[in-house]
Amino acid sequence: MLRIFKKILTTGVVTERFSLRSHAEHGNEDELEPLGIQIKQHIDRQFSGSLAIRAVDAGSCNGCELEIHALNNPFYDIERFGVHFVASPRHADVLLVTGPVSRHMQTALLRTYEATPNPKWVVAVGDCSACGGEFGVSYASCGAVSNVIPVDAVISGCPPTPLVLMQGLLGLMNIEK
Amino acid sequence: MNSSNWTADFLSRLNADIRVSEIDIASITLWQIESDAWQRFAELAVQQNLRWAAGWAEQVQSRFLVNACFEKEGKSILLRTIVEASNPALPSQATVYPAANRSERHTQDMFGIKFIGHPDNRRWTRHQAWIENSYPLRKDFPVQGTPVGITPPDRDYPFIKSHGQGTYEIPVGPVHAGIIEPGHFRFQAVGELILNLEERLGYVHKGIEKIAEGRTPESLARLAGRISGDTTVGHGWAACMAMEQAADVEIPPRAALIRGILAERERIANHMGDIGGICNDVAFVFAQIQFTRMRELWLRTNAKVFGHRLLMDQIVPGGVACDLSEESCALIKKDILELRVELADVILALDLNSSLEDRLYTAGHLSEEIASAFGTLGYVGRASGQDKDVRRDAPYAPYDRVTVKVALENQGDIASRVWVRYKEIRTALRLIEEFIGQLEVGDIRTEWKTPPIGNEGLGIVEGWRGEIISYIRFDADNKIARFYPRDPSQINWPALEKLVLNNIVPDFPVCNKSLNGSYSGNDL
Numbered sequence: 227m228l229r230i231f232k233k234i235l236t237t238g239v240v241t242e243r244f245s246l247r248s249h250a251e252h253g254n255e256d257e258l259e260p261l262g263i264q265i266k267q268h269i270d271r272q273f274s275g276s277l278a279i280r281a282v283d284a285g286s287c288n289g290c291e292l293e294i295h296a297l298n299n300p301f302y303d304i305e306r307f308g309v310h311f312v313a314s315p316r317h318a319d320v321l322l323v324t325g326p327v328s329r330h331m332q333t334a335l336l337r338t339y340e341a342t343p344n345p346k347w348v349v350a351v352g353d354c355s356a357c358g359g360e361f362g363v364s365y366a367s368c369g370a371v372s373n374v375i376p377v378d379a380v381i382s383g384c385p386p387t388p389l390v391l392m393q394g395l396l397g398l399m400n401i402e403k
Numbered sequence: 404m405n406s407s408n409w410t411a412d413f414l415s416r417l418n419a420d421i422r423v424s425e426i427d428i429a430s431i432t433l434w435q436i437e438s439d440a441w442q443r444f445a446e447l448a449v450q451q452n453l454r455w456a457a458g459w460a461e462q463v464q465s466r467f468l469v470n471a472c473f474e475k476e477g478k479s480i481l482l483r484t485i486v487e488a489s490n491p492a493l494p495s496q497a498t499v500y501p502a503a504n505r506s507e508r509h510t511q512d513m514f515g516i517k518f519i520g521h522p523d524n525r526r527w528t529r530h531q532a533w534i535e536n537s538y539p540l541r542k543d544f545p546v547q548g549t550p551v552g553i554t555p556p557d558r559d560y561p562f563i564k565s566h567g568q569g570t571y572e573i574p575v576g577p578v579h580a581g582i583i584e585p586g587h588f589r590f591q592a593v594g595e596l597i598l599n600l601e602e603r604l605g606y607v608h609k610g611i612e613k614i615a616e617g618r619t620p621e622s623l624a625r626l627a628g629r630i631s632g633d634t635t636v637g638h639g640w641a642a643c644m645a646m647e648q649a650a651d652v653e654i655p656p657r658a659a660l661i662r663g664i665l666a667e668r669e670r671i672a673n674h675m676g677d678i679g680g681i682c683n684d685v686a687f688v689f690a691q692i693q694f695t696r697m698r699e700l701w702l703r704t705n706a707k708v709f710g711h712r713l714l715m716d717q718i719v720p721g722g723v724a725c726d727l728s729e730e731s732c733a734l735i736k737k738d739i740l741e742l743r744v745e746l747a748d749v750i751l752a753l754d755l756n757s758s759l760e761d762r763l764y765t766a767g768h769l770s771e772e773i774a775s776a777f778g779t780l781g782y783v784g785r786a787s788g789q790d791k792d793v794r795r796d797a798p799y800a801p802y803d804r805v806t807v808k809v810a811l812e813n814q815g816d817i818a819s820r821v822w823v824r825y826k827e828i829r830t831a832l833r834l835i836e837e838f839i840g841q842l843e844v845g846d847i848r849t850e851w852k853t854p855p856i857g858n859e860g861l862g863i864v865e866g867w868r869g870e871i872i873s874y875i876r877f878d879a880d881n882k883i884a885r886f887y888p889r890d891p892s893q894i895n896w897p898a899l900e901k902l903v904l905n906n907i908v909p910d911f912p913v914c915n916k917s918l919n920g921s922y923s924g925n926d927l
Contacts (some may be wrong), residue, residue: 229752230689240696281582285607287923289632289713292676294582296702299695313580328926329532329554330606331585334577336553360629365539365548366532366610385632387712 241303261396262307268399269308273319276308277395280318280342284335284374285367286325290352290385294322302388309395315341320398323375326354326361327368339375347398350377351391353384409475413451420447430648431481431861438469438484442494442520445503448473454778454791455500457872457889460510462542467491467516471503472861472872472889477796479863486516495521502778502894513540513612528605528926530557539613546613563601565591570598573908577606584922588911595907600900608926615886620646620720620851623883627873628715630888631924636662636669637866638888638924639718641873644799644862646720649877650854657845658722659800660838664735665714665723667831667838670867671742672701672713674782674824674831677919681821682753684913685762693749697742704738707731722848732839739832750825763818767914769902770815779898780891781869782827783918786812786819793865805837815902817917853881868892868921890924 269277281294297304298311312318315338327335339348350371353359358369368374381394410432417423421440426433436444445455456479457472471482486493495518497504507518508527515538518524526535532554533539539548565572570593577585587603615626620643627642628635640662647654654662679694702712708731709717717724727735753759769779774787784791792809794802810826812819854877862873869891878884895918903914 229748229755233693233748233752234689237693237696282578283582283584283607285609285923286584287629287632288584288921289629289635289715291582291584292633292713295676296695296699299699300692301696301699311582315578325607326609328607328609329550330530330557330608331577332554333556334585334606338578360626361609361611361614364546364610364614365544365550366608366613368550368554384629384715385713387706 240300241306242301261392265309265392265396265399266307268396272399273308276310277320278310278312278318279320279322280312280315280338281322281324282315282335282338284323284325284331284355284371285328285361286352286354290324290355293385293388293391294324294351296388297391302392304392315339316343318342318346320347320349321375322349322351323371323377324351324355326358326363327371327374329366329368332368332374335371335374347378348375349394349398350380351394352386353382356380356382359384409451410478410480413448413453416451417444417447426483428859429651431859432479433481433483435483435485438486438493441469441484442496442498444482445471445496445499449499451475455496455502456778456870456894457874457887458496458503458506458510459874459887459889460514460516460540461876461885461887462488462514462540465489467514469493469510469516470874471496477793479797479861481861491515492517492519494519497521497523500778501776501897505893505897512538514538515541525561528608530560530605530608531555532608539610544613546610546616557603560603562589562603563591563599565598569593586922590908590911592908595909597903597906597908597911600903600911602896602900604896604922605926607923609923611927612885612887615883617878618883618886619881620650620883623875623886624719625716627886627888628718630927631890631892631921632713632715633673634669634866634868634871634890634921634924635713635715636665636718637864637868637871638873638890639716640666641862641864641866641871642875642886642888643718643720644864645860645873645875646854646862646877648860648862649858649875650720650852650860652721652849652852654722654800654849655846656800657726657842658847658849660842661723661725661727661847662718663801663838664727664835665709665717666864666866667835668701668705669714670831671828672698672705673867674828675701677916678821678824680916680919681763681817681913682759684916685759687753687756687759690749690753690759693745697745697749701738701742704734708734719848721851722846724848726847727839727842732842735835736839739836743829743832746825746828753821760818762910762913763816763821764814765816766910767817767820767902767906767917768815769898771813773901774815774898777898777901778894780894781865781867782810782820782823783895783898784869785810786823787815788813791870793863793870797863799864801838801841804841805834807834817913820917851881857884866891868919869895888924888927890921892920892922892925896920896925
């Protein structure tokens with residue numbers, strides 16, 4: 227047990243105060259602290275302090291999932307801005323949909339969408355979800371998510387980095403419903 | 404290992420029974436037999452302890468070539484037979500090799516080739532996206548298919564039923580309660596105890612084999628890099644190796660070393676994610692936080708050095724896309740030193756934790772016998788005594804220049820799978836250092852040569868999940884005629900159905916994570 231406490235103490239808090247660190251180290255990450263604050267303000271106003279996201283893989287290669295996972299690591303710790311991932315679409319404000327929609331997942335995605343209470347937002351994550359990506363439209367793939375359910379915002383990238391994901395989520399906040 | 408002469412010995416035994424034609428193709432040992440001897444071959448092969456590694460078909464004009472890949476002591480052979488499109492049937496090898504089961508069902512769904520005597524002739528890859536008696540990988544099937552409106556759910560799949568008092572079913576998925584890929588699991592349970600698990604995959608079938616046809620080598624490498632996003636280096640490498648064999652292109656030594664560095668970096672990143680994930684599934688969040696932190700630092704170095712956190716599109720036909728500067732090498736070496744120290748701290752804390760011990764030891768047990776019968780690969784196989792690693796058994800550049808120490812455990816439980824991963828991280832760190840030490844000035848990409856029509860290649864590499872097999876045949880004008888990638892997950896998924904038995908339902912997530920099969924790599 228002592229070892230665990232020692233490691234926790236010596237590791238310290240790695241969660242990034244982006245405005246301080248990023249000026250020195252990462253050129254384009256300096257938007258993140260104000261970005262996080264903006265996200266928090268929007269969430270406080272529009273969602274009473276918490277935004278519940280349900281991630282749905284509708285045919286992805288799993289690359290996007292890895293980066294969505296990274297949002298929860300201690301560097302990004304997206305929960306501090308009020309964003310959290312939930313286990314059921316019935317608890318969700320936002321569906322984060324990845325992948326070209328495979329035809330075998332089409333009905334499952336539609337049902338997940340229907341199970342999400344209004345008002346709801348759909349964010350298509352990754353190039354495949356935006357336009358079909360490498361997979362396009364075929365006998366097995368419906369292509370872009372917008373071919374199956376209405377999409378409110380798109381976050382491009384193959385896969386989008388955690389930073390780009392956070393920027394994309396903020397973009398969503400500016401859409402009135 | 405001595406991989407010398409079992410083939411000659413085996414061939415002479417075979418000849419008493421079956422007529423085998425040896426066909427000479429550069430770098431592939433190809434044996435062709437009559438289709439009615441397909442099963443007989445498997446019976447003889449299993450007696451000689453050959454491992455069934457992969458199976459696929461392809462259409463050439465009005466005939467189908469059916470292929471199976473076998474391996475023993477690092478030496479792989481490609482077995483082939485020809486069936487006429489007018490009567491596409493041959494005896495099943497799945498009766499002998501359980502590993503061939505789903506592969507043959509896939510071939511049956513995609514080509515309409517019937518495997519006679521197959522123990523389970525239900526459909527596998529086909530749900531409802533295309534109709535029965537139409538076969539997407541036949542040449543007359545248009546890539547767009549003939550979709551009608553919304554594809555209905557596959558509600559009539561004949562799952563195995565349990566009968567009797569007190570047993571009940573738990574259907575799970577395809578949409579799971581986490582940030583993971585879709586698939587369906589059907590449990591039969593009594594109380595909390597799992598009596599039976601049946602997997603139903605195929606939800607993320609994206610038609611990869613079909614849309615590969617007609618691509619250029621560059622375009623195919625991009626597609627291969629997206630078969631399974633966490634194995635972008637592994638699949639990219641296997642596909643490029645197959646294409647390079649077919650085109651008789653040799654990559655420069657520097658490119659091979661950089662490929663090795665990329666592959667080992669991918670292995671380390673995924674193993675760190677998995678160890679953290681396994682601990683998280685038994686509510687030991689300390690490890691999850693520490694491993695995601697180390698993984699994030701590792702990925703940031705990937706981004707700095709290679710321009711991509713997950714290393715996508717770094718492996719290209721003929722070499723690699725990105726060179727390594729002196730500063731990059733220094734950064735990588737510094738990272739490795741730091742990671743070693745961190746890992747030592749965290750692993751000691753894990754090892755001494757009794758609550759973790761209580762959950763991981765003896766849980767999700769996979770016996771050596773089952774692992775061997777299913778040809779289980781990678782860390783899952785190695786945790787159950789399967790001493791296989793392509794990097795050591797059939798070394799390809801740059802692994803022919805180093806000694807790969809293969810981690811092996813034989814407890815076969817979740818803890819073993821964690822320890823194998825940890826040991827593999829340690830080995831991979833050392834390999835990266837050795838590869839950097841061997842880097843010499845030189846090209847990173849060889850000029851591409853258009854291969855003659857019909858040329859074939861078989862790429863076999865050790866991805867982070869285990870052996871990846873990639874088959875390529877070229878058409879005219881540098882276009883791909885056939886691409887078949889066999890992800891290790893295709894072999895390992897059935898092992899999950901076995902290792903969860905007699906575990907409790909709440910332990911399923913950690914059992915599943917300890918195997919961590921790719922859904923996308925399986926469904927194609």
